[in-house]
Structures are given as structure tokens and as C-alpha cells.
Amino acid sequence: MSTPQITLNDGRSIPQIGTGTWPLTETEVPSVVATAIEVGYRHIDTAAAYGNERGVGVGIRRSGLSRDALFVTTKIGNDHHGRKQTRQALEESLRRLGDDHVDLALIHWPMPQVGKYVETWETLIDLQQEGKAGSIGVSNFRPEHLDRIIRSTGVTPAVNQIEVNPVVAHRELRKATRARGIAIESWSPLGPSTNLLQDDTVGAIATRLGKTPAQVILRWHVEHGLIVIPKSASAERLRQNFEIFGFTLEADDNAALDGLDRGTPAFYSAQLAGDQN
16 A cells, blocks of 8 residues: 655655654564564654664664665754754764665754754754755744744744644644644654543544544544654554555544544643753
8 A cells, every 4th residue: 555645845755654663662663663664654753862763774674675765754852952963963863773864854842941943953954955864844843933943044844743633633833833834743643641542432433434543543634634653563553553545534523533632731831841851
């Protein structure tokens, strides 16, 4: 099954579904990545903070698939903001991955209390021009953070990776991100901290359609035009999560799922405000 592609504002394309790799360890992640690629995933998401980039690289090579057929994302960690630190961070990520480039490099968090996310963004622009990152973007950025880096550099991020699921929908942040021409990528798309998979509304839709609750939720993401990166160490769940393009939700289904939105968790607000690392 081929994966639908989302066209980014830099003209490049990203597979709409990928597999996340947190919190898999260096020893766990190679087999999961290789299995995901065997299932059909072509988009692999990791980060320096996950501590598993080396294992992700092993899994990619173990799969036997050409690197050119894959889309690999990594992220600059919170302790590597600044010009020298950002360059060092991406180069170290590439060494761990065993690669000469990633397809997408993101700033993991804006860290406004550090005050260097503009420098970090300027450095990612340089690294992109050097061919070490195909596309560049951000993660967990608010509109004011987006506006500052765009105003300072004239370069708009291709992606803003944020927490999105029906319970934590971030409607205003999604609207603001899209208004700036930035694609949205959902982390925690199945809402593990929200008991979303056990929700009665989700369960009723899944039963009627003959799908799993996870498939229903992931289909909601797709129908909202979101890039989505579910994670699982189970081969069966990897397959199920990938099989979301052969059915559609009815308008009433989407409305019911939209109605589950309860707002933003306190921990996420604190992270965005820079109160945590």
C-alpha cells in the first residue's frame, strides 16, 4: 500500500503517516524500524533526546530498502540551542544514524527561557543549504515563536510537530500554524494519557466500521490533513496503524470525535512557556 504524501511549503513531500520511535531503546528500535518498513512505512521519526538514533540507523540498514525511498526526521535537543551547538547536534545525529543527511530536521522545543531559538533556526537554514537536511521545521512552537523566526530570517518552517489528538485538538494552534503555510505533524496522536482508545464514542465508531479504535483515531488525523506518527513496538499494531487509507469516516463521525476536545494538558502549557526542559 502506498502512503499519501503531503506537499510542504519548500516543494518537498512527506509521507502522511510515519512511525514514531520514542521511548524505544537502542536495542529495541532496530527490529521495530525494520518491521515498520516491511509493513510499508516510509517515514521514520526520531530525535537526539530519544537516545535511539544509532538503533534507528541500524533498523533502516537492516530493512534492505534504499535510503532514498525513506523519509527520516530527527530533532535538535533542548541542550543544543545556539549556532555552534546546533551544528554539532545535527552532525552528531547524522553520525549516530550513519547517514549524510536527514529529510527533516526540527527544533524539538523553542526553549524561550534560553533565548536562542532564532540562532538555532538560522543554523538549521545553513545546514539545509549545505545538504545536511532536506527540509527544516520546528516542534512545539506557538504562533509568537513562529513569527519571530520567520520575521528574523524570512524562512518559514516546513513543519510544526505538535501534540494533536481528538481530546487535545489544539484547534487554535493548528489554525495559526496553517495560516502561516506550515504543515502540522501530530505527536501523541492516539492520546495515551487521555484514555482515548477506551473512549465510548471512539469504540462505537470502530465497532460500526469494523475497525480498531486506533484506526478510527488515525483516520481522523488523515481526514483533518495532518501528518501522523503513531508509535508501537508490536508488529500487529504497526500493521493495523498503517491500514487507515481504505476507509473514510462519515461527517457525523468526525463531528463526534471533534467533540471530544478537552483543551491543553497542564504539562504541555508549561513546556511551551519554557517552565520545563
